[in-house]
Amino acid sequence: MPELPEVETICRSLGTKIVGQTMVAARIKNAKLRQPIPRKLVKILPGQQLHRITRCGKYILLHVDLGTLIIHLGMSGNLQIKPSNHEIGKHEHFNVTFDDGLALCYSDPRRFGAILWTEKPPSQHGVLKNLGCEPLSQEFTAEFLWQRARAKRCSIKQLLMDNKIVTGIGNIYANEILFATQIYPLRSAASITKEECRNIVKESRKILRLAIRHGGTTLKDYTDGKGKRGSFQRYLKVYGRAGKECTNCQTKLAMVRIGQRSTVFCPRCQRQEAAG
DNA sequence: ACTGGCTCCTGAGGGC
DNA sequence: TGCCCTCAGGAGCCAG
Numbered sequence: 001m002p003e004l005p006e007v008e009t010i011c012r013s014l015g016t017k018i019v020g021q022t023m024v025a026a027r028i029k030n031a032k033l034r035q036p037i038p039r040k041l042v043k044i045l046p047g048q049q050l051h052r053i054t055r056c057g058k059y060i061l062l063h064v065d066l067g068t069l070i071i072h073l074g075m076s077g078n079l080q081i082k083p084s085n086h087e088i089g090k091h092e093h094f095n096v097t098f099d100d101g102l103a104l105c106y107s108d109p110r111r112f113g114a115i116l117w118t119e120k121p122p123s124q125h126g127v128l129k130n131l132g133c134e135p136l137s138q139e140f141t142a143e144f145l146w147q148r149a150r151a152k153r154c155s156i157k158q159l160l161m162d163n164k165i166v167t168g169i170g171n172i173y174a175n176e177i178l179f180a181t182q183i184y185p186l187r188s189a190a191s192i193t194k195e196e197c198r199n200i201v202k203e204s205r206k207i208l209r210l211a212i213r214h215g216g217t218t219l220k221d222y223t224d225g226k227g228k229r230g231s232f233q234r235y236l237k238v239y240g241r242a243g244k245e246c247t248n249c250q251t252k253l254a255m256v257r258i259g260q261r262s263t264v265f266c267p268r269c270q271r272q273e274a275a276g
Numbered sequence: 277a278c279t280g281g282c283t284c285c286t287g288a289g290g291g292c
Numbered sequence: 293t294g295c296c297c298t299c300a301g302g303a304g305c306c307a308g
Contacts, residue, residue: 111285291298
């Protein structure tokens with residue numbers, strides 16, 4: 001489901017409700033996710049206070065007394081706050097209840113997500129230690145992107161979706177960023193100029209920030225921690241619009257598959273050869 | 277060391 | 293109505 005703006009939105013919506021609360025119980029209904037949910041969580045979480053909720057790429061980190069819960073939502077995962085006596089949903093594989101009568105519930109129909117536990121600094125955990133830079137951080141610069149891109153043989157779109165280089169950009173936002181920068185998605189990453197990198201960095205920040213401000217993109221069932229839908233889907237210019245008119249030049253938008261993912265672009269605005 | 281392709285899983289939607 | 297096929301917001305793994 002979620003890319004950076006959706007994960008960020010979820011973190012913000014959860015924080016106001018449960019940070020500072022103490023866990024009283026943890027339940028695992030179906031441990032079978034991408035990696036099994038550690039059974040020991042049922043024993044070790046009760047009694048621990050939730051201190052902070054942070055985000056690392058598309059990972060959500062719940063910092064408690066003795067360690068950190070690392071949560072990934074995969075394609076269809078969701079985290080929501082519900083009353084602790086709520087009816088357990090069909091795909092609600094895990095939940096934690098707090099001392100004030102609320103529960104944090106993890107649902108994931110496709111079970112591509114993950115719930116992990118570490119007692120070390122989370123940045124040392126295998127899923128986090130190799131993550132690239134945050135696109136909204138100062139570290140993400142034209143120079144950084146250009147240096148990484150020139151050494152790669154993949155397309156620019158795959159580069160943007162490579163979490164070891166930049167974290168948090170998935171298929172929707174990669175499509176939107178390339179449209180905004182008028183770059184043909186199949187262009188080789190190595191052919192992207194420093195000026196184009198500057199533009200990619202600028203537009204990435206702009207699009208991701210705007211998406212966060214609108215609570216993320218709800219295509220089907222994504223909601224934040226309080227069950228509220230996002231509205232950034234209204235601003236999507238290419239994703240999900242194959243065959244429709246380009247908002248810029250009215251040319252019919254085209255679709256190709258890159259690395260098994262649908263890629264929508266404007267054949268006129270995002271020309272294969274450099275403009276000019 | 278890279279790269280592309282496959283895979284995990286469920287559900288929705290289209291065509292027949 | 294129902295069956296079959298395709299597609300879906302992610303990312304780890306493996307062969308080449």
